[in-house]
Amino acid sequence: xxxxxxxxxxxxxxxxxxxxxxxxxxxxxxxxxxxxxxxxxxxxxxxxxxxxxxxxxxxxxxxxxxxxxxxxxxxxxxxxxxxxxxxxxxxxxxxxxxxxxxxxxxxxxxxxxxx
Numbered sequence: 033x034x035x036x037x038x039x040x041x042x043x044x045x046x047x048x049x050x051x052x053x054x055x056x057x058x059x060x061x062x063x064x065x066x067x068x069x070x071x072x073x074x075x076x077x078x079x080x081x082x083x084x085x086x087x088x089x090x091x092x093x094x095x096x097x098x099x100x101x102x103x104x105x106x107x108x109x110x111x112x113x114x115x116x117x118x119x120x121x122x123x124x125x126x127x128x129x130x131x132x133x134x135x136x137x138x139x140x141x142x143x144x145x146x147x
Contacts, residue, residue: 043126059098072144101125
C-alpha cells in the first residue's frame with residue numbers, strides 16, 4: 033500500500049501526524065464525543081464521533097490517507113481497523129490527544145484541556 037507514512041503500521045506517532053497534517057497529505061478525524069471536542073481539539077481535524085462514523089463514511093475521502101485520533105488511542109484504533117478492512121488507507125494516532133498535548137503541540141481553543 034503506497035502511503036504518506038514510511039511504514040504500513042496501523043499506528044502513527046503524533047510527530048508523523050503533525051507533519052502530514054501540516055503538508056495536507058492526510059485527513060485527521062477526531063472520533064471523541066462532542067463534549068471532549070468542545071473542550072479541545074487539533075486545528076484542522078474533522079469531528080465525527082465514533083458512534084457516527086459508519087453513517088458518515090461517505091464524508092471521508094477514500095483516495096486520501098485518514099488518521100483517526102481520540103483521547104488516548106483506543107477508539108481511534110477501532111476506527112482505523114474498521115476503515116482499513118473497508119479498503120481505506122487508515123491509521124490511528126498513537127497516544128491520542130493526551131500525547132499530542134503532553135508534547136506541547138497546539139490545541140484549540142487556546143487554554144483548552146484534554147477532556
